[in-house]
Amino acid sequence: MKKPTFTAQGDASADIVIVGSGVVGGLMANELVSQGYSVLVLEAGLRIDRAQAVENWRNMPFANRAGSDFQGLYPQSKFAPAPLYFPPNNYVNVTGPNASSFQQGYLRTVGGTTWHWAASCWRHHPSDFVMQSKYGVGRDWPISYDELEPWYCRAENEIGVAGPNDPHMQSPVERSQPYPMDMVPFAHGDNYFASVVNPHGYNLVPIPQGRSTRPWEGRPTCCGNNNCQPICPIGAMYNGIHHIERAERNGAVVLAEAVVYKIDTDGNNRITAVHWKDASGASHKASGKAFALACNGIETPRLLLLSANGGNPNGIANGSDMVGRNMMDHSGFHCSFLTEEPVWLGRGPAQSSCMVGYRDGEFRRDYSANKMILNNISRVVAATQQALKKGLVGKALDEEIRYRSVHSVDISISLEPLPIRKPLNPK
């Protein structure tokens, strides 16, 4: 087993140096260490103890839970705090009209943001790769869905995805292999909703889930009790930490509280080292043969731009001037209502089924595709807030909470913003 080496001053050397220990860093670390390379992972955030984080969530004030404070239960490193909702720390300072609505929720921890993701494991639709040639909008990708398809299969096997193997329930249907595990069974709410919307072409299908429906690589079977966001108490939901722990067992070294702040390049403009600061503020250097920046869609461009040097005045790897531009999120909105029949949402994963009838079609020439998720997070907190707002007390309050908890629906509608090139520092 080949290991990174360290000097007495704490500088490091490894075949591969990976910055960031999220799902991307974890997958790479495990793959490369398994091929015999020495691998060092530098992670800005803290190590998380799952049981402690679950306990932190249980003990959170009602306002935080009602406000989806999915970050607050994860202990924060002093030098690398995540963007927080409670209290808001404006960590990602976005400017422009409606900028305040762009609230980021990523984590800075060993294991990264997938600690609290919803674990929906969608593939792109084949049309997404050819939007310009097919619908005259956006850009075509330089690769096709068919080229990527075998890699989707590999990723689904690594993550352990449970999805529908009945083609009528798949989106997209173009697959060369079945899902590694069959779908998480529909709960009453999914079946009821499908019976209402499917006759109208909305096509409610099971969401492919990064959850185990049978024991998988040390993960237990999902028991469906709906705590996935902000944390799965039993680890049935896939998190990047699963690959980080596998990589460590295979010989990778993962340093927590190691904030990378500078990248060195040589005369050929190849990266030779990265510099990090440890929890005491001391600086160290990691040299390597190859480097991977896996800090996520916001932090990776930030580090590249921050590392500008004489040979790279606009930042590292930015000859195209595209670093930090064209970021797209799945903007969208929610729609909540009460139903006549009880739906009993809240049994099963936080997101279990989705309407995909308008994922693709000629209409994309004129307006965005959409994905409408039947949000399966238990409705009890929202029901309680609404009932309290009505000023009810005693038995009436209790009855209102019960009624709303089983009759209310929240649909989460995601849209597809296309990239717009804008100057980074508009004058």
Ligand SMILES: Cc1cc2nc3c(=O)[nH]c(=O)nc-3n(C[C@H](O)[C@H](O)[C@H](O)COP(=O)(O)OP(=O)(O)OC[C@H]3O[C@@H](n4cnc5c(N)ncnc54)[C@H](O)[C@@H]3O)c2cc1C
């Ligand atoms: C609430 C929520 C729900 C989501 N649900 C889904 C979903 O259902 N399906 C889906 O496909 N996607 C979902 N996403 C998106 C998904 O979680 C991210 O795309 C994914 O986690 C990105 O993985 P990553 O490894 O690139 O980055 P991350 O998981 O964010 O990991 C990056 C790591 O790099 C570290 N880092 C950053 N800068 C430095 C530095 N300078 N030095 C050292 N370390 C550094 C960070 O601390 C972090 O731990 C969700 C995101 C959120 C916030």
Ligand code: SF4
């Ligand atoms: S429903 Fe969510 S929280 Fe519960 S076991 Fe399954 S994945 Fe974990």
